[in-house]
Amino acid sequence: MTGPTYCPKKFPASAKLLERPAVKTANSQVMKTKILLLALLFSFAATGAFAQRDRSYNNRNDSRTEYGARIRKEARKYNHVMSAKEFRQAMKVVGDAGFDQDKMKAARFIASHNYMTASQIGTMASLFSFDDAKLAFSKYAYARCVDPQNYHLVTRVFSFSSTKERLFDYLARV
Numbered sequence: 802m803t804g805p806t807y808c809p810k811k812f813p814a815s816a817k818l819l820e821r822p823a824v825k826t827a828n829s830q831v832m833k834t835k836i837l838l839l840a841l842l843f844s845f846a847a848t849g850a851f852a853q854r855d856r857s858y859n860n861r862n863d864s865r866t867e868y869g870a871r872i873r874k875e876a877r878k879y880n881h882v883m884s885a886k887e888f889r890q891a892m893k894v895v896g897d898a899g900f901d902q903d904k905m906k907a908a909r910f911i912a913s914h915n916y917m918t919a920s921q922i923g924t925m926a927s928l929f930s931f932d933d934a935k936l937a938f939s940k941y942a943y944a945r946c947v948d949p950q951n952y953h954l955v956t957r958v959f960s961f962s963s964t965k966e967r968l969f970d971y972l973a974r975v
Contacts, residue, residue, distance in 0.1 A: 901934040912942040923955040932964040
């Protein structure tokens with residue numbers, strides 16, 4: 802039989818199905834094609850070709866707190882980060898609030914119900930007028946960040962270097 806090699810030792814049933822004599826009907830050709838595709842898929846799966854891991858979620862050691870570990874486990878499970886459209890809508894809601902206190906309520910609600918990237922958190926933090934509010938939101942949203950290895954991007958929104966240092970001190974303790 803020509804074509805790709807299969808793993809008859811790992812999947813003997815698929816090898817036996819391929820050795821059956823073909824009946825010259827349209828249904829048997831379709832069935833044979835389906836069986837070939839399944840056997841090919843199983844042979845790729847056995848070699849690990851489709852077993853790629855998402856390294857941004859699985860290969861990091863930053864789940865030091867129980868709450869953060871639970872949140873990151875949920876993020877890996879559902880893998881849903883706010884889309885660009887959802888994020889634009891959320892930015893509009895936060896931006897429409899008048900005072901920093903109202904913006905903080907809206908931003909915390911959004912962050913508690915969505916997973917966000919570090920870049921999205923920084924962009925949302927930039928809507929606040931004062932560094933203290935930006936810092937408070939950045940600390941709050943860290944638990945819902947799906948890429949904490951990029952959290953240094955959030956520091957771009959701060960006006961003072963002392964605020965950046967306070968965020969880095971917080972991240973070192975978490």
